[in-house]
Amino acid sequence: MEFDFDRENRGPVVKKIAIKIFIWILQIAAVILFAYLITNYALEKTTVLGNSMEPTLVEQDKIIINKFAYRFARPKRYDVVVFKQTNKEHSYLNIKRIIGLPGETIQISGGSVFINGTVLAEQIPVEAMVNSGLAEEEITLDENEYFVLGDNRNSSEDSRFANIGNILADDIIGKAWIRSNDFAFISNLNVIKEEK
Structure with a gap:
């Protein structure tokens, strides 16, 4: 029986990438929410x-x-x-x-x-x-x-x-x-x- 060392090493890498993508999505959502709150409840520009x-x-x-x-x-x-x-x-x-x-x-x-x-x-x-x-x-x-x-x-x-x-x-x-x-x-x- 042979052991696939490459597959074993890919697990932590895939997990790290998934965590980075999740954090990136959370950051984008936070920026959008912050912008919404600023424009609707805090500041607005007019002429x-x-x-x-x-x-x-x-x-x-x-x-x-x-x-x-x-x-x-x-x-x-x-x-x-x-x-x-x-x-x-x-x-x-x-x-x-x-x-x-x-x-x-x-x-x-x-x-x-x-x-x-x-x-x-x-x-x-x-x-x-x-x-x-x-x-x-x-x-x-x-x-x-x-x-x-x-x-x-x-x-x-x-x-x-x-x-x-x-x-x-x-x-x-x-x-x-x-x-x-x-x-x-x-x-x-x-x-x-x-x-x-």
């Missing part, structure tokens, strides 16, 4: 359309949306957010700055924003608003509503107008985080520096 957020963001700026920002925290005043309104006619992304928070009363008078009867101390340089829109009368926000304005106040379609109105928390996709074409954190752009 600014229009001039409503000038000078903070200009048309064709590429921005990265931090979709994870509001998973465990609520949006804050002055955050620049990206939202898509589900019950409206249009289905495109909007980029605006949060001005009014849930439960607050908003009014625009004499070109300025009043929150709960007190004039808002703007953190960015803005022009006085010519058109108060719906906010000429006081607007009280529900517990899941936000009032948003574009930084280019006299050329912005925002919460002052019926086709946008107050936005719901569920409509907010995330925080406009980074301007990628000219790298900068959006929250730091055009902020008025406090004098000491």
Whole structure:
């Protein structure tokens, strides 16, 4: 009876190859899963359309949306957010700055924003608003509503107008985080520096 030494030596080699292929498949699956989670739950890239957020963001700026920002925290005043309104006619992304928070009363008078009867101390340089829109009368926000304005106040379609109105928390996709074409954190752009 002869013994096949070649066959005996091939066993561990085949087993090693099978393990390497299995690990390779697991790595590919992990990368695909990671990419899916990043794009659906953490980050997304979009392009600014229009001039409503000038000078903070200009048309064709590429921005990265931090979709994870509001998973465990609520949006804050002055955050620049990206939202898509589900019950409206249009289905495109909007980029605006949060001005009014849930439960607050908003009014625009004499070109300025009043929150709960007190004039808002703007953190960015803005022009006085010519058109108060719906906010000429006081607007009280529900517990899941936000009032948003574009930084280019006299050329912005925002919460002052019926086709946008107050936005719901569920409509907010995330925080406009980074301007990628000219790298900068959006929250730091055009902020008025406090004098000491």
